[in-house]
Amino acid sequence: MSETPTILIVDDVPANVGVLFDFLSSNGFEVLVARNGESALQIIETARPHLILLDIMMPGIDGFETCRRIKANKTTNEIPVIFMTALTDIVDKVKGFKLGAVDYVTKPFHQEEVLARVSTHLKIHYLQTELQDKNKELQEKEAALQKANKELADLVSQDGLTQIANRRRFDEYLQLQWAQMLRVNYPLTLMMCDVDFFKNYNDEYGHQAGDECLKQIATALTQCVKRSVDLVARYGGEEFALILPNTNQEGAMRIAEMIHQAIAQRQITHKKSKIANFITLSIGISSVIPTTENNPHLLISVADKALYRAKEQGRNQTVFQTFEIPPPL
Known part of the structure; x- marks a missing residue:
């Protein structure tokens, strides 16, 4: 002593x-x-x-x-x-x-x-x-290490701008939920969202305003899903994606309507939009009960086609497209 x-x-x-x-x-x-x-x-x-x-x-x-x-x-x-x-x-x-x-x-x-x-x-x-x-010191160091590891994991899996899941996390989580829904024979739903005429918005208001717009949209999307198993991700650019395990067509369409309402309530001015005075979203949805004969990439492809149809039909709307396995080449 x-x-x-x-x-x-x-x-x-x-x-x-x-x-x-x-x-x-x-x-x-x-x-x-x-x-x-x-x-x-x-x-x-x-x-x-x-x-x-x-x-x-x-x-x-x-x-x-x-x-x-x-x-x-x-x-x-x-x-x-x-x-x-x-x-x-x-x-x-x-x-x-x-x-x-x-x-x-x-x-x-x-x-x-x-x-x-x-x-x-x-x-x-x-x-x-x-x-x-010594034990207290070790516990404090362990807590600090766990915090640092979590922060590192967040950096790896989180979009730096919007603070929601990034594309890497989206890909990982889609594979994970595909495997889980395959085991329990439940539907897996994918929702693809695109900001209407976002290039025009950036050209008119500048990229900083564009970034702020994307942040608000990410917040609105996150507030529209209530379950911890649902994932909201930034898919790329002005595209967002939602992974909704154990959700059927009816449930997905309800969420999509909530999203349209949440975006409308924010009234983000967009005078260069060709369909409205405010920011709007086009949404494409598809759903499937996973089997060994299909895969997550096909689900993405079908949801993308639904999104394309939503844009073609006038934007600011949701289109659901039935999942179909393409015929063999």
């Missing part, structure tokens, strides 16, 4: 105190003295000794009750307590250990034994404290 260990002696017999005080002081310890349990508790609160030598038989609150109060206090319960007693009954010793004492020394004292027990328990307490500090 780097600092001088402080020992608190709690005993109402001056002769016992004098012997211990002189002996422990001569062996390099700083020694404090209390004549009863009440004053001991007061000293402990302010001085925080490293170890307590506590007599059992004292006026007022006895050593057992003093020990109980020390151990009940979160700020002092780690301080080692060694009972000093002339009692030899095993019941008293067991009671002391149950209250949290670490050891006993029996009166009359053998100085070398007292020194050995005090030194041993101080060393144990020091090592325990050091271990707790």
Whole structure:
């Protein structure tokens, strides 16, 4: 230990105190003295000794009750307590250990034994404290590492502009959900969204305004899906994609209508649009129960065709296209 260990002696017999005080002081310890349990508790609160030598038989609150109060206090319960007693009954010793004492020394004292027990328990307490500090430090480092790993994973899977999933995360998640829906024989729905006349918007308002527009759209899309399994991703440029596991055509069309309403409510001015005075979206949807005869790439292709049809038919609308496996070449 780097600092001088402080020992608190709690005993109402001056002769016992004098012997211990002189002996422990001569062996390099700083020694404090209390004549009863009440004053001991007061000293402990302010001085925080490293170890307590506590007599059992004292006026007022006895050593057992003093020990109980020390151990009940979160700020002092780690301080080692060694009972000093002339009692030899095993019941008293067991009671002391149950209250949290670490050891006993029996009166009359053998100085070398007292020194050995005090030194041993101080060393144990020091090592325990050091271990707790190390464990706390390791836990803090582990938490920091986990946070850094999460931030790194977010950077890898998150679109830097909109803070939603990026294309890489989209591809991974589509494969994952395809495999899961294949196992349980549930439908997997894909929704492709494109901002209508976005090039005209950028040309008119500038790229910074365009970026802000994409952020607002990403927020609106995210607010329209309620389940944790649904994924909103930026597919590329002004295109967005939604992966909707265990969602049928009817459910997907409801979400699409919510998206149209959410975008309309934002009223993002777009005077260069050829169909409205505000930003609008075209949406293409397809849905399939995965089998080993089809694959996620075909689902993307069909949803893309639905999006193309939505644009061809006037934009600002949703088209659902039935998933069909193309005939073999």
